[in-house]
Amino acid sequence: MPTRVSAKHHPHDDAPDTAEDFRRLASLPPGPQRDTLRERVVEAWLPMAERLAGRFRSRGESYEDLRQVAALGLVKAVDRYDPARGNAFESYAVPTITGEIKRHFRDHMWTLHVPRRVQDLRNRVRIATQDLSQTVSGRRPTVAEIAEHAEMSEEDVRAGLEALESFSALSLDAELPGSEDGYSLSDALGSADPALETVVDREAVAPQLAALPERERAILYMRFFADMTQSRIAEQLGISQMHVSRLISRCCDRVREQVMRESA
Incomplete structure (x- = not known):
């Protein structure tokens, strides 16, 4: 049996x-x-x-x-x-x-992708904060107090505290706290600067513009930066509008050729 x-x-x-x-x-x-x-x-x-x-x-x-x-x-x-x-x-x-x-x-x-190590730091900080809240009244535990209680470095505590705020994400359409006119986070976001696309071109022509004679540089500055008409430039320099037009065309062609030659 x-x-x-x-x-x-x-x-x-x-x-x-x-x-x-x-x-x-x-x-x-x-x-x-x-x-x-x-x-x-x-x-x-x-x-x-x-x-x-x-x-x-x-x-x-x-x-x-x-x-x-x-x-x-x-x-x-x-x-x-x-x-x-x-x-x-x-x-x-x-x-x-x-x-x-x-x-x-x-x-x-987790709404945001948080590394496993940071998630662990978050949990240790959360538990330490809960423990300390029973002994510290009227205020939140300091970073130093949490670090000592959880046997962590203050740097790790700060990372864990940041992760506490990363558990969920705020909608861009959500009204910001204290806002009385429906102001949302999306209203505070900027947009891409269209001038960013011209940065490379400006840097490429800068040395060539600096090498032009002073009068040509002045004409290009007045036309393209001060937005002056050819007639006004001619009047200010005491030359004909046709001369101004030829100088602008010649300078632009010269700068373009030099930039193309260097980039080839």
Whole structure:
């Protein structure tokens, strides 16, 4: 007669004794009987999964969503658990469920892409801030206090504090705090400077313009920078408008040829 293997003691006071059920699951072939037993085991361990989900309630996600993620982790743990290895189910299920919840936060909750290291710094800073808030009243803990409590450098604390504000993004159409006229973030954003496209051209012609005779430089400046007409330039220099036109055309051709020659 085979010896009945006694169930191992569970560290959870209200943990169900499902050792025999897991042994049966391992021996049953796929089918309705196995599916029914699997559902019963999952249901028995759901309270533990919900307790694990409750540890993450203060991180900005709804408890109902956390329960669903934890339940998914529990199902994975039930399907992958091997009772033949001799370990209690919860020793495998707890890290599996916790890992599933953390993966949910990493993959679905961050609006901005934040490196894993910075996410870890954020969590350490958040926990340290919560701990210190119980001893420091009337103000927020300082960077130095958080660094000492969490055994972190002040630079890492600052990175974690910045990440606390990066968990979600503000809509560009959202009204800014304190705004009374519907002023949104999009109203504060600038636009691309159209002159940026001419920067390269201006830098290319600058040496050639500087090499022109003084009178030609003055004519080009008055025409293209001071926006003066050819007639007014001619009047100011005491020459004919036709002469001004020829000088402008000749200078532009010379500068263009020199720039093209150097860029070839």
